[in-house]
Amino acid sequence: MAQAPALPHGFELPLLPRLPKIGSIDQVAIEERAATLAKRSIKRESKLFALELAVRMTDLTTLEGSDTPGKVAALASKAIRPDPVDPTIPSVAAVCVYPNLVPHALERVEGTGVKVASVATAFPSGQSPTDIKVEDARRAAELGAHEIDMVIDRGAFLSGNYAKVYDEVRQVKEAIGDAHLKVILETGELGTYDNVRRASLLAIAGGADFVKTSTGKINPAATLPVTLVMLEAVRDVFEETGKRIGVKPAGGIRRAKQAVQHLVVVNETLGPEWLTPDLFRFGASSLLNDLLLQIRKEKTGRYQSPDYFTLD
Amino acid sequence: MTEIDKKQDRSPVPSAFDYAPAPESRDVVALEDRYGLFIGGEFVEPRSGELHPSVSPSSEEELAEVAYAGPEDVDMAVGAARAAFENGWSSWPAGERAKIIYRIARILQERAREFAVLESLDGGKPIRESRDVDLPLAAAHFFYYAGWADKLEYAFPNRTPRPLGVAAQIIPWNFPMLMLAWKVAPALAAGNTVVLKPAETTPLTALLFADVLRQAEVPPGVVNIVTGDGRAGSELVKHPDVDKVAFTGSTEVGKEIQRAVAGTKKKLTLELGGKAANVIFDDAPLDQAVEGIVNGIYFNQGHVCCAGSRLLVQESIYDQTIKKLKRRMSNLRVGDPLDKNTDIGAINSKAQLERIQELVRSGEEEGADVFQPECRLPEKGWWFAPTVFTNVAQSYRIAQEEIFGPVLSVLTFRTPDEAIEKANNTPYGLAAGVWTEKGSRILSMAQRLRAGVVWANTYNRFDPTSPFGGYKESGFGREGGLHGLEAYVRFD
Numbered sequence: 001m002a003q004a005p006a007l008p009h010g011f012e013l014p015l016l017p018r019l020p021k022i023g024s025i026d027q028v029a030i031e032e033r034a035a036t037l038a039k040r041s042i043k044r045e046s047k048l049f050a051l052e053l054a055v056r057m058t059d060l061t062t063l064e065g066s067d068t069p070g071k072v073a074a075l076a077s078k079a080i081r082p083d084p085v086d087p088t089i090p091s092v093a094a095v096c097v098y099p100n101l102v103p104h105a106l107e108r109v110e111g112t113g114v115k116v117a118s119v120a121t122a123f124p125s126g127q128s129p130t131d132i133k134v135e136d137a138r139r140a141a142e143l144g145a146h147e148i149d150m151v152i153d154r155g156a157f158l159s160g161n162y163a164k165v166y167d168e169v170r171q172v173k174e175a176i177g178d179a180h181l182k183v184i185l186e187t188g189e190l191g192t193y194d195n196v197r198r199a200s201l202l203a204i205a206g207g208a209d210f211v212k213t214s215t216g217k218i219n220p221a222a223t224l225p226v227t228l229v230m231l232e233a234v235r236d237v238f239e240e241t242g243k244r245i246g247v248k249p250a251g252g253i254r255r256a257k258q259a260v261q262h263l264v265v266v267n268e269t270l271g272p273e274w275l276t277p278d279l280f281r282f283g284a285s286s287l288l289n290d291l292l293l294q295i296r297k298e299k300t301g302r303y304q305s306p307d308y309f310t311l312d
Numbered sequence: 313m314t315e316i317d318k319k320q321d322r323s324p325v326p327s328a329f330d331y332a333p334a335p336e337s338r339d340v341v342a343l344e345d346r347y348g349l350f351i352g353g354e355f356v357e358p359r360s361g362e363l364h365p366s367v368s369p370s371s372e373e374e375l376a377e378v379a380y381a382g383p384e385d386v387d388m389a390v391g392a393a394r395a396a397f398e399n400g401w402s403s404w405p406a407g408e409r410a411k412i413i414y415r416i417a418r419i420l421q422e423r424a425r426e427f428a429v430l431e432s433l434d435g436g437k438p439i440r441e442s443r444d445v446d447l448p449l450a451a452a453h454f455f456y457y458a459g460w461a462d463k464l465e466y467a468f469p470n471r472t473p474r475p476l477g478v479a480a481q482i483i484p485w486n487f488p489m490l491m492l493a494w495k496v497a498p499a500l501a502a503g504n505t506v507v508l509k510p511a512e513t514t515p516l517t518a519l520l521f522a523d524v525l526r527q528a529e530v531p532p533g534v535v536n537i538v539t540g541d542g543r544a545g546s547e548l549v550k551h552p553d554v555d556k557v558a559f560t561g562s563t564e565v566g567k568e569i570q571r572a573v574a575g576t577k578k579k580l581t582l583e584l585g586g587k588a589a590n591v592i593f594d595d596a597p598l599d600q601a602v603e604g605i606v607n608g609i610y611f612n613q614g615h616v617c618c619a620g621s622r623l624l625v626q627e628s629i630y631d632q633t634i635k636k637l638k639r640r641m642s643n644l645r646v647g648d649p650l651d652k653n654t655d656i657g658a659i660n661s662k663a664q665l666e667r668i669q670e671l672v673r674s675g676e677e678e679g680a681d682v683f684q685p686e687c688r689l690p691e692k693g694w695w696f697a698p699t700v701f702t703n704v705a706q707s708y709r710i711a712q713e714e715i716f717g718p719v720l721s722v723l724t725f726r727t728p729d730e731a732i733e734k735a736n737n738t739p740y741g742l743a744a745g746v747w748t749e750k751g752s753r754i755l756s757m758a759q760r761l762r763a764g765v766v767w768a769n770t771y772n773r774f775d776p777t778s779p780f781g782g783y784k785e786s787g788f789g790r791e792g793g794l795h796g797l798e799a800y801v802r803f804d
Contacts, residue, residue, distance in 0.1 A: 026601075028770065029600035041331065
């Protein structure tokens with residue numbers, strides 16, 4: 001499939017589009033930088049701006065074996081109008097579900113601007129034959145999903161078979177047509193920041209529109225330093241090629257404060273241009289209610305009981 | 313008007329995501345209107361009768377009036393230190409000395425916020441740094457040396473360490489509390505008594521420290537604090553009853569001090585200027601290296617003797633590095649030192665600002681290319697935007713002289729040998745940085761760089777257990793670790 005030049009023990013990559021040098025990450029320094037950014041003090045107007053932006057960036061997610069049409073319908077309703085009391089709260093970016101539930105989600109969100117994202121490619125492990133994974137993604141797109149969240153084959157990646165990872169991303173990208181492709185790296189299984197950077201560049205080379213940290217099924221999931229590594233990779237690609245790639249931390253972001261910290265990191269790494277749901281998303285479920293709680297606190301000056309926010 | 317002068321007054325750059333001001337409250341610090349000299353455990357009126365205001369460099373506000381010690385005052389302070397030394401402190405049970413130094417460390421931790429706020433107020437450094445670096449490290453130094461106080465025989469096996477006597481300690485304005493800790497902690501641990509002279513522009517935290525000394529029940533006269541300008545320092549150095557002189561500051565003054573103590577029995581350690589090379593190889597983790605460059609030169613407005621003020625970049629990654637650096641610089645926040653979001657605070661004094669401006673002008677005149685990010689500088693106070701010079705030749709003044717401000721000079725190299733040659737081609741030799749993924753290269757560079765400290769894949773990192781000090785005109789003697797303790801003992 002791909003015409004990757006195979007180097008003896010090196011990195012197998014296509015020559016086009018031209019990529020920046022792979023580069024490396026210093027663990028101590030990247031964690032220190034993330035910790036410094038996490039201490040930025042965000043208050044009042046900037047906080048409200050960040051909280052509302054985080055709502056608009058949320059991919060409200062349910063990925064359980066027990067998901068049913070009823071559950072997905074409830075989630076989709078919440079996605080459209082997160083806070084029944086406060087109509088000024090914007091809709092979230094998308095609902096993220098398994099392929100079987102895509103039609104049910106679509107039915108609800110039609111005409112609202114909320115997108116439907118579907119996981120695919122033998123989610124969450126990716127340990128199935130390539131043709132089945134590609135077919136999985138194609139079917140999800142055919143069912144109407146606007147966005148496909150695929151997983152990379154970590155088994156292949158960790159055994160050094162980068163070409164396979166790259167090929168699969170390319171094939172999925174071709175199979176899903178116009179749908180938006182998010183590539184899940186499952187950073188918790190990659191082990192090092194160097195690997196996160198490599199996998200990010202590999203996915204982008206393969207045609208990813210977004211790189212996404214995690215499935216949510218593995219701990220650790222999205223951490224601030226991991227997101228920072230991915231943002232820096234995206235920045236390098238942008239500076240080298242002019243191509244804008246999105247980033248989606250998913251899993252483990254439950255508090256509004258974490259979301260705001262992520263936005264600070266985005267702002268200081270890629271600038272305000274990336275502060276849009278087109279280029280940054282949160283994959284989350286319980287985060288949304290904390291965002292709503294904090295927004296109401298900012299507006300009224302008081303914390304309300306969590307009972308005032310719907311559980312869906 | 314030069315290019316720089318024009319750029320210094322620019323209008324603000326609005327952003328979609330402006331961080332709201334988050335100032336640390338000043339209320340935690342209770343300042344007196346005026347401070348005398350701390351001699352023999354009490355604040356006394358200066359015999360010199362001279363008092364001058366200490367000014368906040370970020371607002372030009374007069375914070376308090378501070379005494380300027382004259383010869384008579386210095387003599388009294390040395391006398392008090394001598395008396396305290398003879399009357400007990402040196403022969404106290406070592407465990408008791410340790411207890412008191414531990415107490416100082418704990419009180420510093422407890423009152424860290426108060427000290428951090430005052431440090432930023434009086435010195436202009438961002439609260440982020442005084443809170444996260446200066447104060448924790450100062451406390452750590454006291455903890456570390458408290459640990460040695462009752463283990464001196466084990467620190468120097470088969471030798472019998474004895475205290476020296478009265479230590480005259482002169483500290484600079486860039487890290488007032490941290491330098492105080494570097495000097496006072498080992499001196500006390502070894503059983504010496506101290507006369508400390510803080511810098512004229514930043515005396516307030518040292519004066520607040522007098523309060524800590526009383527709280528910790530340090531016996532009167534063990535630590536005396538005489539404020540003032542260079543005259544007081546000179547008196548102190550020349551005083552015949554001083555046994556040890558420790559100085560941190562400029563190479564120029566260091567040379568004067570060395571002349572003054574020549575031919576006397578006084579022991580001397582000097583920690584002077586620097587023009588450190590920060591060497592970036594093409595295999596370095598680039599984004600982190602850029603962080604390291606920024607931390608190396610813009611930390612504490614570049615008022616750091618070991619600042620990585622000469623950046624040596626391997627030519628093959630030059631364009632990429634400079635592009636990333638400039639981008640990163642445009643994210644630096646210059647402004648109110650008490651704001652927790654501030655990265656770069658105020659220049660410590662008007663005199664220092666003028667020196668920076670003068671050197672930057674020389675760089676422009678000599679033909680280097682200058683870059684400053686768009687940033688808004690407050691109207692009051694003394695400020696200088698982060699600056700980088702590219703296209704710098706080794707022969708330019710900005711590549712040779714210590715600027716002691718947020719100004720970086722970038723040079724390139726092709727091979728490790730050339731990097732070593734350029735890095736070592738300076739009268740200074742305090743610190744250097746190496747950025748590479750290759751462990752063996754780190755080791756070989758560290759061996760060949762003529763610098764007291766070599767950081768690998770990090771910069772400006774300090775620890776009380778690690779000795780710090782220079783080669784060549786950056787001084788001699790070490791502070792920190794066992795080496796730092798040795799500077800305060802003699803052996804029978």
